[in-house]
Amino acid sequence: MTVQLYTGAAMPLIGLGLWKSKSEEVEVAIKSALSVGYRHFDSAMVYGNEKEVGLALKSAMKEMKTSSVLLIRFQVQRKVVAIPKSVNPGRIAENFQVFDFTLDEQDFNTIKSSLPKWRVCVAAKKGPDNKPIVGEDGRPVPRDADHPFYAH
Numbered sequence: 001m002t003v004q005l006y007t008g009a010a011m012p013l014i015g016l017g018l019w020k021s022k023s024e025e026v027e028v029a030i031k032s033a034l035s036v037g038y039r040h041f042d043s044a045m046v047y048g049n050e051k052e053v054g055l056a057l058k059s060a061m062k063e064m065k066t067s068s069v070l071l072i073r074f075q076v077q078r079k080v081v082a083i084p085k086s087v088n089p090g091r092i093a094e095n096f097q098v099f100d101f102t103l104d105e106q107d108f109n110t111i112k113s114s115l116p117k118w119r120v121c122v123a124a125k126k127g128p129d130n131k132p133i134v135g136e137d138g139r140p141v142p143r144d145a146d147h148p149f150y151a152h
């Protein structure tokens with residue numbers, strides 16, 4: 001159950017209190033709360049644990065994501081259109097949960113470095129340099145050659 005704030009945001013009626021929670025205690029507390037359904041965490045600068053609360057939320061959010069979602073987020077974050085196919089209602093919902101977290105530079109680069117440097121293009125013909133060729137104004141041109149992620 002939620003209450004609607006004047007901003008239009010919906011705030012869950014039960015949240016986890018964090019006043020006087022020690023910095024070294026908040027990670028376990030937040031992960032336990034998230035695992036049973038809490039989505040509201042009270043915080044304030046005066047609590048002195050905001051940094052740890054933020055880090056715990058960030059870490060927990062990532063742990064809750066599947067590798068499929070991390071890969072879709074990776075593509076979205078580098079502005080590549082992702083079209084994950086699924087006929088499974090659970091996976092269709094899961095694959096859309098990519099806008100409530102961000103991959104930091106380290107995670108982003110870890111995924112990037114694990115990808116092979118190739119992409120798949122469907123083309124009937126190939127040019128002399130083995131790149132897929134399409135017709136443009138009657139001229140043969142390499143398909144997607146100008147794309148920043150084209151594997152030259």
Ligand SMILES: NC(=O)c1ccc[n+]([C@@H]2O[C@H](COP(=O)([O-])OP(=O)(O)OC[C@H]3O[C@@H](n4cnc5c(N)ncnc54)[C@H](OP(=O)(O)O)[C@@H]3O)[C@@H](O)[C@H]2O)c1
Nearest residue numbers: 066068069082083084085086087088089090091092094095
């Ligand atoms: N217009 C074009 O020229 C063109 C060309 C190529 C592709 N496409 C589009 O791109 C889409 C994707 O193509 P693709 O080749 O990447 O798809 P794909 O490999 O044929 O299908 C994706 C597979 O991943 C599974 N899956 C989806 N979400 C998952 C998740 N969260 N965890 C585990 N498995 C998951 C799906 O199974 P379930 O269905 O059982 O979930 C499906 O077996 C196509 O459906 C099409 O719409 C368009």
